Amino acid sequence: MIRSTNAEDYQRIATPVAAMPKDFPAGHHIPPHRHERGQLLYATQGVMRIGTAQGTWMVPPQRALWIPPQTEHEIHMSGAVAMRTLYIAPRAARHLPRDCQVIDVSPLLRALILAAMEEPVEYPRGSRGEAIAKLLLHELRAVPALPLHLPMPQEPRLQKVCQKILHSLGRDADIESLAAGAGLSSRSLARLFQRETGMGFAAWRQQARLAEALTQLSGGKPVALVAADLGYASPAAFTAMFRKSLGTTPSRYFGTARNSGSISA
Template sequence: MCRMQAKPSPLIDPARADADGGPLLFAALSAGDMRHTPTHSHARGQAIGALSGLLTIGTERERLVVPPGYAIWMPPHHPHGLDAHGPTSGWSVYVAPDACAALPALPQVFQVSGLLREAVLRASAWPLAPAPASAQERIVAVILDELAAAAREQLVLTMPTDRRALKIALALAADPADARSLNEWAEWAAIAPRTLTRRFAEETGLSFTDWRQRARLMRAVELLAAGQAVTAVALELGYDSLSAFIAMFRREMGVAPGGFAAAHAAALALP
């Protein structure tokens, strides 16, 4: 094990992350302003948790949003880049390849349980001199069990691979408020509506309607974390009814947008 290092991104040099260093390696994420980490990959799997601020992670086909209290899992050898949107703090756990067998094969966002948070904090505080092997093994087992049991949240947006469907997806990701119907989008991209419906379902795992709602949800999380008022966010995302936006957000996130924004602000205020 290694002590958590309080320094900005990149968290751990990829060569060091790939080296043999026990089942888990730990690092801290600390950014005082917006920061971009270019696309990279490593042989270890990686869990990145946000304590304050907002992180977004991009891969070849996914975009993931990580608000405070959440984390992402990135499988081994999966290229990804990271953006910190303003002052951000968090943690990262690098998991050795042979310990990743029971962990997800695809990137995912999950809510950090109290047990996982405390286990990571305990392990990251170990002195440089190794703790008794049995104590380390028990904490490592807890962390791996919690990562394996974490439920996937609705903050992952998978892009289609069909060039016409991808053209539509990129336009909607840039402007989730665009209210054009499926038929109008299909005509714009020169694709049959039925083919468009099938491509989104097969290549993203979501219907066109659900994909567009996911894009709106993820933009809402970003805007709320940036301090925008709930009403302003609803209007920017194209909702005619504030109550409809609140109902969507609560259904997907388990909390009203105002409660999410308040929790985010409270996390930023922590020392």
């Protein structure tokens, strides 16, 4: 069954859930755009980095990102990406989150997404396709969000500080020197971080490092090299941070063992 890979062909159809498979080469960039429908972005392979006005979301394999209707976003592919997208009509998305959220894809949810790709785009009432769509919507309402969001501030001075951090994630620049460079006191900078991002300075930097780590690990870079690149004293220290943030080790998170030097990644 041949399906369109043009997102516009899925926006005004009658069915509440429409499934579109599309593959992208490494490094592909989809510029800022929006859809009438909500969008569940899921990749069976590769990592996606999605940016909106509210921040950046990292979406590794076996995770998905919910994007509400009419949310402007852009997508960067890290590695070759096999994207499987669900477009959900606004009326069917009323009970789904109003903000972007990364979610865990359970075996059942994964099976439902892939099964939806096999059904006609405009499935008839009472069909298997309709039953799959209903169960998908039911499952999505109950899935908890994962901490893979890097909120970006709107305050100009804090934006410059954040960009400086992002361009030198391997350095442990202290808050005093960053504040001085922005013409702020360290106390004012700390208040701005909390007000604009909902996170403290150290937590935001760690989240930025985690996002970069996911990108590098998805490309097969060994844990030991990722740890060194991001300024961790040892692979063990990096793995401890990763486990604390995501509840498991890098190799288990990606479902495959990586060469990590002296530890089990």
